[in-house]
Amino acid sequence: MPASYFPAPAEYLRVLPEIVLTLFGVAILFFEAVLSEARKRIFPPLAAAGLGAALAGSILAYGSPGAAFHGMILVDGFATFFRVLVIVVGLLAVFASSEYLRRENHPGGEFYALILFSVAGQSVMASANELIVIFIGLEISSIASYILAGYLRDDPRNSEAALKYFLLGSFATAFLLYGVAWIYGLTGSTNLEAIRRALSGGGAPPLMLTGAAAALMFVGFGFKISAAPFQIWAPDVYQGAPAPVSAFLSVGPKAAAFAILIRTYQTAFGPVAGDWQPLVWACALATMVVGNFAAIQQSNIKRMLAYSSIAHAGYVLIAVAAASQIGAAAAMFYLAAYAFTNFGAFAVVTHVARKGERYVKIDDFAGLAQRQPAMAAMLTIFLLSLIGVPLTGGFCGKFYIFKAALDSNLVWLTVLGLLNSAVAAYYYLRVLVVMYMKDADGPAEPLPAAGTGMKLAVYGSAAATLLLGIFPGLVLEFASRAALK
Amino acid sequence: MTLLDAVLFLPLIGFAALLLIPKQSSRGAALILSLLVFIVSLGLIGPYWFANPSGYVFTTDAVWINSPPIRYHVGLDGLSLWLVLLTTLLTPISVAVSWKYIDHRVKEFYAFLMLLEFGLIGVFVALDLFLFYVFWEICLVPMYFLIGIWGHERRIYAAVKFFLYTMAGSVLMLAAIIYLYNRAGTFDYVAILSQIETGRLAFPPRVEMLLFLAFFVSFAIKVPLFPLHTWLPDAHVEAPTAGSVMLASVMLKMGTYGLLRYCVPLFPDAARSSAPWVAALAITGIIYGALVALVQPNMKKLVAYSSVSHLGFVVLGIFSFTQQGLDGAVYQMLNHGISTGALFILVGYLYERRHSLEIAAYGGVATPAPNLSAVFLITTLASIGLPSLNNFVGEYLVLQGAAAAHFTWTAFAALGVILSACYMLWLYQRAFFGKASEGVAHHVYDLTGREWAAIVPLIALMVWMGTFTQSFLPPIRAQNARILESARRLKTERVQNLVPEAIRAR
Numbered sequence: 001m002p003a004s005y006f007p008a009p010a011e012y013l014r015v016l017p018e019i020v021l022t023l024f025g026v027a028i029l030f031f032e033a034v035l036s037e038a039r040k041r042i043f044p045p046l047a048a049a050g051l052g053a054a055l056a057g058s059i060l061a062y063g064s065p066g067a068a069f070h071g072m073i074l075v076d077g078f079a080t081f082f083r084v085l086v087i088v089v090g091l092l093a094v095f096a097s098s099e100y101l102r103r104e105n106h107p108g109g110e111f112y113a114l115i116l117f118s119v120a121g122q123s124v125m126a127s128a129n130e131l132i133v134i135f136i137g138l139e140i141s142s143i144a145s146y147i148l149a150g151y152l153r154d155d156p157r158n159s160e161a162a163l164k165y166f167l168l169g170s171f172a173t174a175f176l177l178y179g180v181a182w183i184y185g186l187t188g189s190t191n192l193e194a195i196r197r198a199l200s201g202g203g204a205p206p207l208m209l210t211g212a213a214a215a216l217m218f219v220g221f222g223f224k225i226s227a228a229p230f231q232i233w234a235p236d237v238y239q240g241a242p243a244p245v246s247a248f249l250s251v252g253p254k255a256a257a258f259a260i261l262i263r264t265y266q267t268a269f270g271p272v273a274g275d276w277q278p279l280v281w282a283c284a285l286a287t288m289v290v291g292n293f294a295a296i297q298q299s300n301i302k303r304m305l306a307y308s309s310i311a312h313a314g315y316v317l318i319a320v321a322a323a324s325q326i327g328a329a330a331a332m333f334y335l336a337a338y339a340f341t342n343f344g345a346f347a348v349v350t351h352v353a354r355k356g357e358r359y360v361k362i363d364d365f366a367g368l369a370q371r372q373p374a375m376a377a378m379l380t381i382f383l384l385s386l387i388g389v390p391l392t393g394g395f396c397g398k399f400y401i402f403k404a405a406l407d408s409n410l411v412w413l414t415v416l417g418l419l420n421s422a423v424a425a426y427y428y429l430r431v432l433v434v435m436y437m438k439d440a441d442g443p444a445e446p447l448p449a450a451g452t453g454m455k456l457a458v459y460g461s462a463a464a465t466l467l468l469g470i471f472p473g474l475v476l477e478f479a480s481r482a483a484l485k
Numbered sequence: 486m487t488l489l490d491a492v493l494f495l496p497l498i499g500f501a502a503l504l505l506i507p508k509q510s511s512r513g514a515a516l517i518l519s520l521l522v523f524i525v526s527l528g529l530i531g532p533y534w535f536a537n538p539s540g541y542v543f544t545t546d547a548v549w550i551n552s553p554p555i556r557y558h559v560g561l562d563g564l565s566l567w568l569v570l571l572t573t574l575l576t577p578i579s580v581a582v583s584w585k586y587i588d589h590r591v592k593e594f595y596a597f598l599m600l601l602e603f604g605l606i607g608v609f610v611a612l613d614l615f616l617f618y619v620f621w622e623i624c625l626v627p628m629y630f631l632i633g634i635w636g637h638e639r640r641i642y643a644a645v646k647f648f649l650y651t652m653a654g655s656v657l658m659l660a661a662i663i664y665l666y667n668r669a670g671t672f673d674y675v676a677i678l679s680q681i682e683t684g685r686l687a688f689p690p691r692v693e694m695l696l697f698l699a700f701f702v703s704f705a706i707k708v709p710l711f712p713l714h715t716w717l718p719d720a721h722v723e724a725p726t727a728g729s730v731m732l733a734s735v736m737l738k739m740g741t742y743g744l745l746r747y748c749v750p751l752f753p754d755a756a757r758s759s760a761p762w763v764a765a766l767a768i769t770g771i772i773y774g775a776l777v778a779l780v781q782p783n784m785k786k787l788v789a790y791s792s793v794s795h796l797g798f799v800v801l802g803i804f805s806f807t808q809q810g811l812d813g814a815v816y817q818m819l820n821h822g823i824s825t826g827a828l829f830i831l832v833g834y835l836y837e838r839r840h841s842l843e844i845a846a847y848g849g850v851a852t853p854a855p856n857l858s859a860v861f862l863i864t865t866l867a868s869i870g871l872p873s874l875n876n877f878v879g880e881y882l883v884l885q886g887a888a889a890a891h892f893t894w895t896a897f898a899a900l901g902v903i904l905s906a907c908y909m910l911w912l913y914q915r916a917f918f919g920k921a922s923e924g925v926a927h928h929v930y931d932l933t934g935r936e937w938a939a940i941v942p943l944i945a946l947m948v949w950m951g952t953f954t955q956s957f958l959p960p961i962r963a964q965n966a967r968i969l970e971s972a973r974r975l976k977t978e979r980v981q982n983l984v985p986e987a988i989r990a991r
Contacts, residue, residue: 422652437633
């Protein structure tokens, strides 16, 4: 059809968030070069404005849902949910880092541009309906993330984190690409719907080959969501990267990676769900166990949160293993609740770490409850949510995940997951113990009050965590409608 | 908005208010707020004053979360009525006993106490399984902080142990609750119960037993039932006085309440078939707790182990499946709340004077503090079950109910009554009689006005509940009859259903 050679205006509308994010990112890079030092304070508000515009754009795009660019992009409820989520995470990251970057004497515009590019990549992942587009989105997001992880180039911890992340990440992406190639060879298409049609029905390729392709792709996805046994990079990267970047990496790219994992496996590999379910089952269990039991050992809070975020990926994998619409909705809700909770926790860590991130031991939180009771209270909310105490988003998320798992008759996985979450309580409680119950023998260096941006990020995350815990219906109902069949 | 909603949410408002007001006025504000809650809660007796309503009163049933349908469904019946009142009575008393005892981070202390009251009341009035679980878990958080921040030397160990034990138990309950929902299509307790009673919802015996165990283990940890009791002595000994009082008097009742409200009516067959095992554990707990209490050099630990023993009676009563047994169990829940609460308060008084919990540090307290000694004696006698004081009624009913079920149970359980006299009277003799040592004579003074005010209501209730049981028993009895009815009805139906199968098998 020659008419479709030129995309219709509605198709541009459907990629509006990505366009906006890219334009703002490029604009920031341009201004970075031409503006005087004094004027560079506008970058954080500019980046926030860009993200706000992208947020509006993704809602506008949802106004005319459908496929675009020959079915490469699909704007539906699922895509919009994840677009909004990653954009909001980007906003939080901008709020939390402006103060941090000034503190570390690196207030460059390129940081914000990279955040915007990374979010743009994640947004592409959220709406991708095609394996090549998934790969492109993943690469846009990842390359920006690699640089962000090493942003403070004078700090050897940063360089180490960036190098590890880059090397292992590229390796994993190669697996993904190899899997994509296999699938193309087997089905003659990279479109998820077309693959689904090819896999169901009579002429389906041998299960051995499809399975091998799916497994190769799972390596790529598993790396991005830090699922065991592909989780090894996560603790080193989260520990070494600048704290607000760790906050960003532990939620945004992870949510987007789960989006493509769920979409690929539920749409393209839906017909062979029974065959990949056991794989995800085992991976979920291993991820929870590795994350939780390693987190117990940690004395560095960034590393502990890194292992905890591995464990949380395990819980979400339970929902993926359920391979149902309820499971997808539960995973979506959990990722939203987890995003605010974990980001908030990392933001408080950023704040307490002080200049040069010298105070990132759990023991450095001693007496925080007396010094800055508000910050301690916020961290308490985040930790209780990570434990899964009712009235926090973390609890509702766990509840929906285990409900979905029981719906799909995954009784053992549910029981093991619940027991895992009881084990996890131990290491989160340790932080509470140090903050509230140890005498104020923390570092003597004074802890300056949090600035406006940091307060916005922390209080906003806490409010969202409680809101999702007390009125989960607001988000869950949208997720249930938007979840893939 | 009913009176019950007001009683439930006032403490939550109090929690928020205490966080906002300045530090200096927090003690007074906490006392006024908790007294206000108590006075309002007295209104809950209203419907039970002249009549004995069947079913729930003060119900509110509103949508909380749309999908899955989770409702804010609360109501009061004869079982929860007195437990709510026990909670609202002991909260102001806990505030009063903490007046001098808590001297740092005062504001947070009272805030957590109010949050705890909110959670506890919620547990007793929730009629939606999800809501119940929410309140059940909420209780954990303030108690964790109460023990961990204001406790004694090993407070952190005790607080973490307390949290992890309860958490490990309750996650299994959560799995069972979700499973029930997936089968019944609702979290509503009343609806699920009626589905089970009418046989519309039935489980294969193995599944029923697993569900029963998931609930049971979680409750048994809380009770605590031997051998899951090991968190309790630590938590009690390390907690501040108010924490010990709320823990012993109210929080342990969450476990026995859960057994009676959920385990028995929802899974009657499994409950009945496991009754011998549970009774054996309960009796072991009664005797073991008493024997360990006998040799404790630490007063708080002694009272803690006596709780293990006393709560064994409650569990024994519940699993006797007789009217008297259940009545005695519920009555004993209240009695234990009052007399053990009073014991912890009095031990706290002694600690405030002498700064030691070791029995050996005392002796001859009766000389410098005759009033304190007299009050302690009354509480001691109540605790060992002297007729005309409250514990006698409960223990008697439990033993009678147990005897109707299995006489041997009674024979062993009665040993616990004798042993309780041994450890309590011996404690009293060592601490209060004899010649007062220098330290005791120097430091121990008699009760102050504030201390009198905190203990007198409890002493009065010991006498009242021991002599005028009719003021308290009728609502309990009616509710227990309903519980037994729903547990029994199913059994007969099952038997009828089973007969043709048995014939077919032949």
